[in-house]
Structures are given as structure tokens and as C-alpha cells.
Amino acid sequence: MRALVTGSRGFVGTHLVAHLNACADDVIEVDRVMGSPPIEDAGAVSELIAEAKPDAVYHLAGQSDVAASWDDPIGTFQTNADGTLHVVRACIDAGVERLLSVTSSDIYGPVGPEDLPLDEHAPLRPVNPYAASKAAAEMVCVQGFLGHGLGVIRARAFNHLGPGQSDRFLAPALAARIVGNEETGKTEVPVGNLSARRDFTDVRDVVRAYRLLVVDGVPGEAYNVCSGQDVAVSEIAETLLGLAETPLALEQDQRLFRPVDVPVMRGDNAKLRAATGWAPEIALADTLADLLADVRQRHGRPTGASHG
Numbered sequence: 001m002r003a004l005v006t007g008s009r010g011f012v013g014t015h016l017v018a019h020l021n022a023c024a025d026d027v028i029e030v031d032r033v034m035g036s037p038p039i040e041d042a043g044a045v046s047e048l049i050a051e052a053k054p055d056a057v058y059h060l061a062g063q064s065d066v067a068a069s070w071d072d073p074i075g076t077f078q079t080n081a082d083g084t085l086h087v088v089r090a091c092i093d094a095g096v097e098r099l100l101s102v103t104s105s106d107i108y109g110p111v112g113p114e115d116l117p118l119d120e121h122a123p124l125r126p127v128n129p130y131a132a133s134k135a136a137a138e139m140v141c142v143q144g145f146l147g148h149g150l151g152v153i154r155a156r157a158f159n160h161l162g163p164g165q166s167d168r169f170l171a172p173a174l175a176a177r178i179v180g181n182e183e184t185g186k187t188e189v190p191v192g193n194l195s196a197r198r199d200f201t202d203v204r205d206v207v208r209a210y211r212l213l214v215v216d217g218v219p220g221e222a223y224n225v226c227s228g229q230d231v232a233v234s235e236i237a238e239t240l241l242g243l244a245e246t247p248l249a250l251e252q253d254q255r256l257f258r259p260v261d262v263p264v265m266r267g268d269n270a271k272l273r274a275a276t277g278w279a280p281e282i283a284l285a286d287t288l289a290d291l292l293a294d295v296r297q298r299h300g301r302p303t304g305a306s307h308g
Helices: 011-022 042-052 066-071 073-094 129-148 170-184 203-216 233-242 270-276 284-298
Strands: 002-006 026-030 056-059 098-104 152-157 188-191 222-225 249-252
Touching: 002 011, 002 042, 011 026, 011 203, 042 073, 056 073, 056 203, 066 073, 066 129, 073 098, 073 129, 098 129, 098 203, 129 152, 152 203, 170 188, 170 233, 170 284, 188 233, 203 222, 203 270, 222 270, 233 249, 233 284
Parallel strands: 002 026, 002 056, 056 098, 098 152, 152 222, 188 249
Antiparallel strands: none
């Protein structure tokens, strides 16, 4: 399969490219750090996809930082919604057979215990600019399928983590603080909302799901990509602290709290399982150990074995 990946040098893109290569796919990488045109440039995106002639496009490029979206909602929307529109239009014009567009569980917005686990029929109620931009991107994909017959599949990714993730996100940020404390001797690790519960999946399991969806997913459909279990942030933090080389303690910092935070998110992955046979394979404890080892390596410290 000839596959084009936007955002190929990002956290998820790097793991997806590695997985596609392992599957013997012919991979075309598209990323700004490689000098590729930005997805906000409609003409350049159209020309790029027309010349590449891929069988499938994995659209990962975008602005993925929720906190940053509050500071720049317009830029976030231009990148995530307009950028997706440009990719969709380019795929239609080039006759691409399959487009996997990655959105986010954030589009489901505030939910109560009675709503869980969330399946793909849950209403979209975005509460932050990032989520709104992803909800808009979904509608662009729906229109591409209904209006043009594009074989687009929407992957609603819940929280995922693993080696290589930016410390703008929860688990790697905690890991970076732990490694920093190991180097400086400090004992307190700042953390935000410990009570929030999220559905976490290892990024290496996530990218397996993405390829399986391209092969076996139904065009026009949306699929939750999630573990089906919710875990408290406190458990993530305590697990990472248990892997530290020195005794450390958590200290809540109000500055690390989000303006709006959903208490619990848990997805239903039954539709994904039924379509592809996918199931998560990497345990959360192993993911966190690999993530911490990756952060230590970036700091020039000894690392443990990887579960990749």
C-alpha cells in the first residue's frame, strides 16, 4: 500500500510511519519540519497529494495542544478545520481510495456517569477551541463522504501516550519533572488535577488501530480508538513516582489546572474491535516505564528496555 502521512514527524506520526514501514507499506512523509507545505496552504496540499498518488492518506497534522487553543483559537481552527478541508479536497481531486482523518474524544465534551462509556452515537459538545476545531473537521469529512463519495474514515482518538510525546502533555510533563528532580535533588513534583479520569492507550497500539481502520474500516464511519478503561491522573502520577530513583512527593499546583476539565472520559471501542479485530496489547505500566526511559534518554540518563 502506498501511504501518505501528514504530520509524519510528530509524536503519533513517528510511531505510525515506523508501523507502516514494518508492514512493508510505501510511505510518503509530509511534515513542516521536513520542508513540506503547511496544510493551511490549499494549493500546495492539492499539488502534493496529486503528485504522490497515494492509495491511502493518514491525516495526523494539526494543532493538538488544548491549552494553546485557548490562546489562539483562530489559528487552531485554521490548522485543524481548514487544514482538514484542504486535505479532503485534495484527496477527492486525486482519487485517493482511503483517507483516515484523526479527530479527538474531546469533541464529546462534558459527560456524566450515565453517558459512559461513550460510543460513536454520543452527541458532540465541544467545550474548548481545540475540540470545536476537531468537531468542525469531522463535519468536513462527513461532507466529503456524502457529497463526493470519498472513502474517509474518522478515528476519534482518546488519550494516548508513550515514548516521544511532548512534555506539553500530562504524563511526559510529570516524567520530565521527575527526571529533573532526580538531577537536582528536589523532592516535590508539581501536578494539576489529580482526580480527573481518562481513557489511556499506548501510542503504539493506537497506530496499529489506524492502519487496521484504513484496511477494514467502513468509509463514512467514525470509530473510537480507546482502551475502554478510565484511569485517574493520580494513578498515572503515582506509577511514575514509583519508578523514580529518589523519593518524591506530588504537590498540586492550581496553575496547572485547565480552564474547563471534564471529570471522567471513558470510551467504548466495540465498533473498532468488531470492524478490525483490534485490541490494546501494551499495559499502562509498561507504557509509563517506556515513557520515563525515553525522557531519561533525552536527559542523557541510563534507560530501561522498551516494549515497542
